[in-house]
Amino acid sequence: MIERPEKSYDLAVIGAGMAGMAAAIFAAQRGLSCILIGNGGGLLLASGLLDLLAVHPVTQARPWPSPYAALAALARTQPEHPLARIDAPSIRMAFEAFVSALADAGLDYAPLDEHNRSVLTSLGTLKTSFGVPLTMLAGVDALLARAPCLLLDFRGLREFSARQIVSTLGDHWPQLRHQRIDFPGFEAVPEVFAAHLARALEAPQTRARTLARLRPLLGDAHVVGLPAILGLGRSREVHAAFEAGLGLPVFEIPSLPSAVPGLRLLGALEAAVAALGVQRRHPCCLRALKHSDSTALLDLAGGERVRAKSVVLATGRFSGRGLTADRQGVRESLLDLPVQQPASRDLWHQRDFLDPAGHAINRAGLRTDAAWRPLDASGKPAWPNLYAIGSILADQDWMRSQCGSGLSIASAWAAIEQVAQQRCATAVNQR
Ligand SMILES: Cc1cc2nc3c(=O)[nH]c(=O)nc-3n(C[C@H](O)[C@H](O)[C@H](O)COP(=O)(O)OP(=O)(O)OC[C@H]3O[C@@H](n4cnc5c(N)ncnc54)[C@H](O)[C@@H]3O)c2cc1C
Structure with a gap:
C-alpha cells in the first residue's frame, strides 16, 4: 500500500456522476480547492442530452415546451421537489456554467434558450x-x-x-x-x-x-x-x-446506451475538472467519513486519508449504490443517514408496473434542509458542512419527469453556493 501524506481541501465531493462532476466544476470555478472521489456513474450510459424538466405532473405525463414554465408549475404543485426549491435564475446560471465548461473541454452544446427541443432517437x-x-x-x-x-x-x-x-x-x-x-x-x-x-x-x-x-x-x-x-x-x-x-x-x-455521446460527455467532464485543478481519485471509493465540528476526515479505498472542510454527497441511487435496499428497507450506504421511504415494502411499487403515477420507491431518498444539508433522525442537519445533491435526494422521480441532468446540475449549483457562503462566513469570523 502506498502511504500518501494527508492533504486538506475546502471541499470533498463523493461520487463522480453528473451531480458530482457538476459540483466539482462549480466549486473550482469559485476558487474552492476540491477533491472528487469516485467513478463516472451513469455518465457512460448517458445520451448526451441534458434534460431539465420535460414532464409534469408525471401522473398525467404532461409534456412542456418550456422547462421554465414546467418548473413554475412544479413549484406551485409540488414544492417539496428539489428542483422546485431552486430559483429559475440560479438554474439558468448553473446550466450556462456547465455547458461553458464542456465547451472549454471541446464538447459544444446548442445555445440554451427557454425551450425544450424534440430530438429523434x-x-x-x-x-x-x-x-x-x-x-x-x-x-x-x-x-x-x-x-x-x-x-x-x-x-x-x-x-x-x-x-x-x-x-x-x-x-x-x-x-x-x-x-x-x-x-x-x-x-x-x-x-x-x-x-x-x-x-x-x-x-x-x-x-x-x-x-x-x-x-x-x-x-x-x-x-x-x-x-x-x-x-x-x-x-x-x-x-x-x-x-x-x-x-x-x-x-x-443518439443511440442506445452505452454509446458514443456518453463516452464524450464523460471524457469532456473529466477534462473540465482536470483543467480547473480538481484533484481526482478514481477508480476509488470512500470507505468511511468522520467529522468534528469544523473538518471531515475521509478514508479512501487504498489507505489514503484526506481532510475537507465541507463534503458533498453525490453518490446516486440504487445503481450508483448511494442507496441500498434490503428486507428492512432502504438505507443510505455511506453514513447511514435516514432515508425518506414508504412505511413498508408493500408500498414500494404500484400493482401495475406501468402505472402512470410511478412507484413510491423511486421517490425515496435523503431529505435536506433549505441549505441542502441532509437531515438526521431528529430532523436537524446531520453535520453543518455536509450537503447532498443529485438523484439521491427524496421527493423526485427523475426518470418519469425527465429531469435527470437538471436535478444534478441545479442541485450542485445550489449546494456549492451554500458551501461558498459558509466559507465566506467562516473567513469573516476568523478575522
Ligand atoms: C441509462 C441512463 C440514461 C440516462 N439518460 C439521460 C438523459 O437522456 N438525459 C438526462 O438528463 N439524464 C439522463 N440520465 C441521468 C443522468 O445521467 C444521471 O444519472 C442522473 O442525473 C443522476 O446522477 P447522479 O450523479 O446523482 O448519480 P450517479 O450517476 O448514479 O452517480 C453516483 C456516483 O457515486 C458513486 N459512489 C457511490 N458510493 C460511493 C462511494 N462510497 N465512494 C465513491 N463513489 C461512490 C457511484 O459509483 C456513482 O459513480 C440517464 C441515466 C441513465 C442511468
Whole structure:
C-alpha cells in the first residue's frame, strides 16, 4: 500500500456522476480547492442530452415546451421537489456554467434558450430535452420542418438502423429516406461498433474516404442524419468536416446506451475538472467519513486519508449504490443517514408496473434542509458542512419527469453556493 501524506481541501465531493462532476466544476470555478472521489456513474450510459424538466405532473405525463414554465408549475404543485426549491435564475446560471465548461473541454452544446427541443432517437421515437449537443441540433430543425432528409447507417452496426427509423416515422415524414454503406476499412468485419467508427473518423484520411462514399447518395437531401459516430474527443472537428465535406447540415442521432455521446460527455467532464485543478481519485471509493465540528476526515479505498472542510454527497441511487435496499428497507450506504421511504415494502411499487403515477420507491431518498444539508433522525442537519445533491435526494422521480441532468446540475449549483457562503462566513469570523 502506498502511504500518501494527508492533504486538506475546502471541499470533498463523493461520487463522480453528473451531480458530482457538476459540483466539482462549480466549486473550482469559485476558487474552492476540491477533491472528487469516485467513478463516472451513469455518465457512460448517458445520451448526451441534458434534460431539465420535460414532464409534469408525471401522473398525467404532461409534456412542456418550456422547462421554465414546467418548473413554475412544479413549484406551485409540488414544492417539496428539489428542483422546485431552486430559483429559475440560479438554474439558468448553473446550466450556462456547465455547458461553458464542456465547451472549454471541446464538447459544444446548442445555445440554451427557454425551450425544450424534440430530438429523434435511434428507435425512431422522439425525446424531449433541454441541452442538446451541437452535433444533434440540425436534426431538431429537420424534424420540425420535415425537410428532405437522408439517414445513413453502416453495415455491421447492430445498435442503429436507419431503415427502422424510417419505417417508424415515414408516415409523418414522407421525405425521410435511408441508405446503408460499408465503413471504409471495415468492409471485411461482420460487426462494427459506434465507438470504433467514432475514433476512426478522427483520422482525416478515413473521413475523406467516408465522405467520398456518402456524396453520391445525397440526391435531393437538404440534411443528413447518421448514428452518433462523429468523433470521440474531437466531435467539434469531425462534425464541422462532415458539414463542409457534404455541403449540408449534418446531425447525429443518439443511440442506445452505452454509446458514443456518453463516452464524450464523460471524457469532456473529466477534462473540465482536470483543467480547473480538481484533484481526482478514481477508480476509488470512500470507505468511511468522520467529522468534528469544523473538518471531515475521509478514508479512501487504498489507505489514503484526506481532510475537507465541507463534503458533498453525490453518490446516486440504487445503481450508483448511494442507496441500498434490503428486507428492512432502504438505507443510505455511506453514513447511514435516514432515508425518506414508504412505511413498508408493500408500498414500494404500484400493482401495475406501468402505472402512470410511478412507484413510491423511486421517490425515496435523503431529505435536506433549505441549505441542502441532509437531515438526521431528529430532523436537524446531520453535520453543518455536509450537503447532498443529485438523484439521491427524496421527493423526485427523475426518470418519469425527465429531469435527470437538471436535478444534478441545479442541485450542485445550489449546494456549492451554500458551501461558498459558509466559507465566506467562516473567513469573516476568523478575522
Ligand atoms: C441509462 C441512463 C440514461 C440516462 N439518460 C439521460 C438523459 O437522456 N438525459 C438526462 O438528463 N439524464 C439522463 N440520465 C441521468 C443522468 O445521467 C444521471 O444519472 C442522473 O442525473 C443522476 O446522477 P447522479 O450523479 O446523482 O448519480 P450517479 O450517476 O448514479 O452517480 C453516483 C456516483 O457515486 C458513486 N459512489 C457511490 N458510493 C460511493 C462511494 N462510497 N465512494 C465513491 N463513489 C461512490 C457511484 O459509483 C456513482 O459513480 C440517464 C441515466 C441513465 C442511468
